[in-house]
Amino acid sequence: MEKVMSLPKEVYQALLKVVGPENIADRPHILAALRHTNPQSGRQPPSPAAVIMPGSVEEVREIVRICNRHGVRYNAVVSMFGMGGVVSQPGMLVISLRRMNRIIEINEFDRYAVIEPAVRQVQLKAEVFKRGLTYPTASAGPSCSVLANFLTSGDHHTQQSSSRCSRYLLGYEWVTPTGEIVRVGSLAHGAGWFCPDGPGPSLRGLVRGYGGWGGGLGIVTRIAIGLDDWKGPRVLTTQGHSPDYKIPFPPDCHRVFIFKFPTLEKVRDAMTEMGKAEIGQAVLKFFYATEAVLFTVSANDFRDLWNSGLYQRELPRALWVYLAAWTPEELAYEERVMRDIVEEFGGEPVDASITRKYEENMDFFILVSFLQRVLKLGGGWSPTKLGADSIHHMFEVAAAIPEFFYDFIEKGRILDAPHNFQVIPMEYGHAAHIELLFFFDNQRPDWQQIPAEVMQKSMESDIRHGFHAATPPRVKAVMERLGPLYSNFQVWTNKIKETFDPNNVSNPGPG
């Protein structure tokens, strides 16, 4: 590891005055947890110079102003899950928002919740369920930050009946990269949190980030999110002990079905028709290997299940449907419509043992409580693609995956799971999201190169075909290559960055 760069003494002292000695540290052992090589990326990140924990928006503003005054680059973090490294350059300041963890308001009448950055998915979910409400919950696991996922795309399993998290972002409070507090949407006019946009252009895109280095601009300290009605139980009844939990839902109004189809085109068409019919709390083509990882406890159990070949036989061309209704009659109607569509496209139920896993773990659809199980094959796991477009386009992207994916499989560098992608429609088929997950073995000597190489090949495939399949990170070299596919968006994001962050101190990326 490189020698840790320290902050200049006067800068450290100025920061200490803002938060007090309990909330700032630069000792190497405290920083050790912020420079660990994450097996997801394989990269050894640089060490930050210090970490600071503000407790209010005013403290955040003061910290950001000090950083601008002294040219100190910073990155704000909450959970750190999924990050390739906390900072992108040596000598940066980590602004940890852990202390800002309050639910400010849950407004049942106007249906929004106002939260601080460190409120976790499961905390808010449990609180809104008690009130018969819910919100789109990014499939990032129970302990990730709600706020962070609403600032990114935040895709999730139930977006058939809702949308991406980012579409539910309402008013928000933002400390700009230079340290100005801006309140956006109806909040700017003292009209409360209910609306994201005031008169004039929407500002939501300005703060939209991407996980890790080069993410959003400045620091968002409070957001309001929209809430929907919740058809499920107000308190989840959990059975069993770790790791064998079960969360069943009342079956008269909540049912899960999984159908296999002869071709991916049939999956696509069935998915499209279900959108037209506006049925399904969740409809998705899910990852089959990821499912096997999620529903087994140990790496050994996974290997046994995977080697049995059951999932490879049943799930490469399957459609998952979760029906939720207010009444048994409503459920029966949706089921009839669903079965008509499935029959039309030649679908048939998969092995009942697979469906049973979901019936016993309904939290999969609303929370993915055990999401971190995807890490259990040694932590070597990574997603790519992560883009969105029409359902048809997403399946075109899927059809091209073998072009670059098989090479990695044949060389034994990634798990042999060529169909491990998901397509999730949003807003009843108005658009869809695609994600390709791959597992790599961190016992291999070349493991640290694998994730970047797969992502590179995936991006090259998208460019070659002209696909809208990637969510471009704010990394200049990548943006320049992908930009032409997306109306040269990078020209504008670069201008926005230069305007709002003239000192390039806010999450600057690797440089």
Place this chain on the structure above:
Amino acid sequence: MDKLTDYRYTMKSCNSCGQCRFILGPMMKGWEYAEICPIHLRYRWDACSGQGLINIAQELLDGELDYEDGLIEHIYTCTTCGACDINCKSVRDMEVMDTILALRARCVEDGRGPLPPHQEQARYIEAHHNIFGEPHEERSDWLQEGIKLSEKADVAYFAGCATAYKHPDIARNTVRILNAGGLDFQVLHDEYCCGAPLWRTGQVEAARKLAEHNTEVFRENGIRTVVTACAECYGTFRGFYPRIAPPDFEVVHISEVVQRMLRADRLKLKGKLDIKVTYHDPCLLGRLSEPYVPWHGEIKSFGYHEPPKTWRRGTHGVYESPREVLKAIPGLELVEMTRHAENAFCCGGGGGVPAAFPDFALWTAAERLDEAKSTGANAVVSACPWCESAFQNAIDADKSTLQYHDFTGLVVRALEL
């Protein structure tokens, strides 16, 4: 004995997912009481968590981190409650707790640890065989006349240091229950400290000697079953002794004994107790009480363990026995805290924390009592003398109206003994 290097895979595999800091998703019931790691809840640094401690272990092992000022104190702030471990292992194949314990052992091996109060405890144990430095010959002074002992029984009651010297009522209640249920047992006058305070602070060689002594005493006296009312002793017999040698005795907690006696109609809980209680699961009786099974093998591609490993994921902790017994007491209403069973929040009484960081121990107990109060209970019940000390200190400091009861005390009252 495991070395820090044995946990390379765990160190390398951590994705910083945060599961070691929060109770499991399916068990979370709201905004409050969502966190599980005492040091992270108090200090908030990533370094103050299971993840942070294994990151530190890795850097120490790789020579990237020195024994700088504050590092040893940092490592010893952890209560070793194992909440990080069980939460991690609900989703991963990693050994967080054992890595932390091996890190402490490494500090001791390097001559950097433990902290002075732990060294003092080790000296007391060396000289007097108990953690408090009390005379060894007074270890069984709690024993009163009228208790029926059977010198030839293959069952022994093991009191442990905290019960024998600080909470003798627990010992007296335990043996009265055993007598009432008609169980023949011995009290071994040459029992030594079980070794928990040394094991949990990295002083494993000294702990090994205690384990060897106690095992030999059991053997000499023909003991096949050891009954204890101390969670620390229970967890140490099951979690530490098998690391020394395969145990040739069974360990049973008094709550399990009472449960069996009730089911066999050997005891009758007749006395009515009009009380609303919540039960606190001691860490070493609950999530950390599964027997340790040695594993020697190879971790192959994609984390496959060859041969298959027996994981201790907290599934089979002693959760139901005390609850079943408490519910059987007439008039007693049992309510659960959000964080219970394998997700119980620590009382702050373990890992050498009360000796080295009494303020933090008190803070941790107060956090737990706050949760106990939120249930509407007027008393918290547990089954460990260390938990009793921790909670009683916090109750006294807060002048709380909440009461503390040891499990055995309530059972004796319900038995009308």
